[in-house]
Amino acid sequence: MIIVVRPNSTQEQIDHIVAHIHSLGLRTDVSQGIKRTVIGVIGEEDLVRNAPLAAIPGVEEIVPILKPYKLASREYQKEDSVIDVGRGVKVGGGYLGMIAGPCAIEGREILFEIASAVKAAGANILRGGAYKPRTSPYSFQGLGEDGLKLLREVGDELEMPIVTEVMDPRQVALVDKYTDMFQIGARNMQNFNLLNEVGQTKRAVLLKRGMSATVADLLMSAEYILAGGNKKVILCERGVKSFDSSTRNLLDLSIVPNAKGLSHLPIIVDPSHATGRPDLIPPMALAAVAAGADGVHIEVHSCPEKAMSDGPQALLPHQYAAVMNQMRQVAEIFHRTIPVPHGKA
Amino acid sequence: MIIVVRPNSTQEQIDHIVAHIHSLGLRTDVSQGIKRTVIGVIGEEDLVRNAPLAAIPGVEEIVPILKPYKLASREYQKEDSVIDVGRGVKVGGGYLGMIAGPCAIEGREILFEIASAVKAAGANILRGGAYKPRTSPYSFQGLGEDGLKLLREVGDELEMPIVTEVMDPRQVALVDKYTDMFQIGARNMQNFNLLNEVGQTKRAVLLKRGMSATVADLLMSAEYILAGGNKKVILCERGVKSFDSSTRNLLDLSIVPNAKGLSHLPIIVDPSHATGRPDLIPPMALAAVAAGADGVHIEVHSCPEKAMSDGPQALLPHQYAAVMNQMRQVAEIFHRTIPVPHGKA
Amino acid sequence: MIIVVRPNSTQEQIDHIVAHIHSLGLRTDVSQGIKRTVIGVIGEEDLVRNAPLAAIPGVEEIVPILKPYKLASREYQKEDSVIDVGRGVKVGGGYLGMIAGPCAIEGREILFEIASAVKAAGANILRGGAYKPRTSPYSFQGLGEDGLKLLREVGDELEMPIVTEVMDPRQVALVDKYTDMFQIGARNMQNFNLLNEVGQTKRAVLLKRGMSATVADLLMSAEYILAGGNKKVILCERGVKSFDSSTRNLLDLSIVPNAKGLSHLPIIVDPSHATGRPDLIPPMALAAVAAGADGVHIEVHSCPEKAMSDGPQALLPHQYAAVMNQMRQVAEIFHRTIPVPHGKA
């Protein structure tokens, strides 16, 4: 950590700052430039990071040098994490997780129809929401446990691992009974108690980036799960808030190589929630694969006009099959593989 | 709701759209302009809002006309809501809630010292965090129930109502035993299960705006609480994400008159979290009162250098007293009152 | 255009609004919903768009239906524009413009060295800045006309068309003598007098998106050039402002398919200025091609440590060659071609 001292500070003030830092058990390295004095703070990492140095009089600015996350960092683990989601599907290290399915679980028949179609197209993880975070209390909130059962049944029948959202620490134990992977939604990325709770389980976690979270914020939230003992975290970019309302959010593909430089965790891209527009999903899905994403998450519905949630942004099954074909071609250029799921859960 | 039809659509496509809308139990009003056909959708409010019309082929754009919130709207209730927080302190309708106290509850002595100082200066609601949402799992997470007890004791001794954050639906019943007002933090503004839970109580709720929430998003979250039966919601602006890192967040004071035009709920401003800088807090606090805010929320600490959370952004007690004097003068111009707390909880 | 009338407006107020619209030579279509009255405004496009209707008492909201740009719109021209840049290089309609070169023109030898390398790698348009928009008045501002001469010479020797920035309406005639394509920088995207001036020439214009411009803003700026009579406009995405300072800007690849849906103009992507980080440029360049961009703009320098402007974000020539190889493979999947420049200017 670097402390920049206000210009025209007296030697006495500088001495007070240094003494204060020493009293916290830290060491200092004082460098006097022509216009500014700068103090390097050296010591045990956590001690440095948590010291409230900005409140000392005379301190102009605190410049953190060390990253605030540890277990999530590339320095902690050099090799890419490869997350085993179940049924032979791995994500990371060259394996792509192709997640597809409807926004909400609406009924067995329609779910089976969509799931069969996306599996035939090459999807290897089935998604569906049983608990829906809706901005309006008057919108459809999901089928709850009945939905979880349907998703488990259809996943088993088609031999696909499944992923579903969990919104509340009180739901974790129940959802854990049914799912192969938890999804933490963007609105809950900093619901720290929920992160703690899934950190206690052994299931993979798909952690979606919050709408105004930096890459460091996202990795700090991953750190909560990792610190709980659960190493199976998959990051997910799904768009950030923007000033241009012509898309639902702004897809930030640069976070893919950015996160991969800072962290060993895999990262998947969700162009459905990012753009909210079926015409933009295929090109953004292709761009995601080219950017190095470890998978793509796409909502598919066989009758968007009648979907109970987010219908307008879903691809039709034949549209999904077409973009999947192209994604496969792009992936081949970079020697990446889409595992085919199979066998028992 | 208005549907804009794609240019060059055939009459057949327009007929299909109209028929689809009628099949949902809604009526239409078709208007053919020179370049575009526009279809007005008329009918029962919720029906219109939840119909997935954007997925119908030929639809270019959906323009919502009705606001998605009801109970929170100025149309539902014309008069300003006046929220009784306890001990004679009202917020809204000309009464200002002046919330002050430390970021985290750290111990009885220091809490009492700070609380006495802010009460002497004119604060009428005492704040303090027992559960802290920290971005790092390695940071101080709060004293929990022990902290709640201390806050209750000090509030009682000084005859001040108290407010404290609740982060988890599982904490609501416990926090309810101690506090006069719940605080929902910015990161939990769309933690819908938590909103539902405090909506079941009878306590006032201070609902902080999320870091990238629009005014409509904020009012929708208020709607969750109101729909649960709890009418005592106070909104709180605490800054939004911005591209300028010279302040912690960007304080959006225009949301004060903006929200007051759309809603009858009171709105308080928190310049501490918004700016993160003690030099900017007093001018922004004064601006908040001038903009018509129903109160100001400021963190105060008697020794910021030793605070266990967010010390650098706290005002010293004498700085708080100075700005409170000036806030009182500004409030007087607009004939607004700062209630003095007293009596039993 | 749709006018939403305030709730509880009297019939008299609605009649005043309607009469006012009629007085402007426009027609109306009034639709009375259960909660709101909505008035459709019908008439000659420009008349509708420029009428100051929001100022009429009783008007709650104005909803524009027609796009404010005409010549730039896909409705005006269905087929993709193919822009001839010179020396056989076309951009758009399946032809990719691969622009590369140093940020600033620094001297003949270094420019020739870089240009030879990028041409060998497959670049088909040479870039270099003679006039540099620098945020600091104390930074290197470019070689001016001397730089233009060097760029022209090197372009001629290597048989490459050239592109260079123009910052001032007074420079347009001079730059026009040397360059094959003007570049309008992001900071000048709404320098309307400059847009008018290049609109009077016959040269291609590379129009960079402003740092907080929506896709509609970008197309309106293109409209200025088109309205002047110059049809050779190429759009360029180069990142928008963001809250995450870990990259210089936030590359918005979704604008590629978004703009192509709204407009016939080609669009190129500049990952150099967008990310500002050499490690992120190759993956973002590949993503751009996969997203359907009509070209990629990359800064290359053979000795970034000594570059006079933006050195840190430049790729080395061998890095450029490597990513170009991969871009070619991605382009082939989509049957897109990179023209090879040749012959006389």
Place this chain on the structure above:
Amino acid sequence: MIIVVRPNSTQEQIDHIVAHIHSLGLRTDVSQGIKRTVIGVIGEEDLVRNAPLAAIPGVEEIVPILKPYKLASREYQKEDSVIDVGRGVKVGGGYLGMIAGPCAIEGREILFEIASAVKAAGANILRGGAYKPRTSPYSFQGLGEDGLKLLREVGDELEMPIVTEVMDPRQVALVDKYTDMFQIGARNMQNFNLLNEVGQTKRAVLLKRGMSATVADLLMSAEYILAGGNKKVILCERGVKSFDSSTRNLLDLSIVPNAKGLSHLPIIVDPSHATGRPDLIPPMALAAVAAGADGVHIEVHSCPEKAMSDGPQALLPHQYAAVMNQMRQVAEIFHRTIPVPHGKA
């Protein structure tokens, strides 16, 4: 400037970095922490700032310590600048510039009517646009020199100094003949050639903040004007881009105390362009004065329904008079003065 070295760098790499810095004529101070080596760069300010250090292999991050602006900084001049605009009107150091008038100059009669009204209410600087930056090439672009003449005449008749926008370096000499103060619009804040041109004059310049400019960006643009020899710069906040489309822009009042801490230049607030909504202008104008602004800029029109530009956001004269009365009361609390213009230009 601080250089953070990548973890696991060899001593050889560190030596190369140090040698490279020394070769630029700069000194170093190397500090080896437990996890990171950090190198302080010491030397002549401009040399340090312009060295392309981030391109040296092994450099992880560059942390600037010195501000990039000099003449604009509070360190360069401790006392507030007081800018003499003409006719006895000063801005800064406790004197408030109250700028009012129509968006565009439309004709002599209407201009005189509005100007008389705002002067009677207490405005001390008259505004009006003769050259209008319009996003559409098909919108009214202003009366040009005819407009300048009208503004000058009305200003003289009412003994008010005037301010008008200049958009093009070629207009500066002409506008200089008529106006008392130039306005540089938000879209031209980084039109560096225009800044250079007004920097050569002796007129006061009202420099509006760009839509996504940081406080440092704004001060760097002021530096361009100051470096040209013109010390009469007044900053102006007019809102930044935001994700909430319910207001035109997001007014950032925290820039008022933020800029005043960093710089001696006065700063005025424009709530008209920031909010775009007449209902929000008065509360934001009051908040601006309370936040310490050196003036307020408000558009006023006596018949907004017929205004040729931005009518919907104008206040009516009686609304302006009402808010001016309240602004005066707020200003009195802080002992600030609104000069009354008089005498000869």
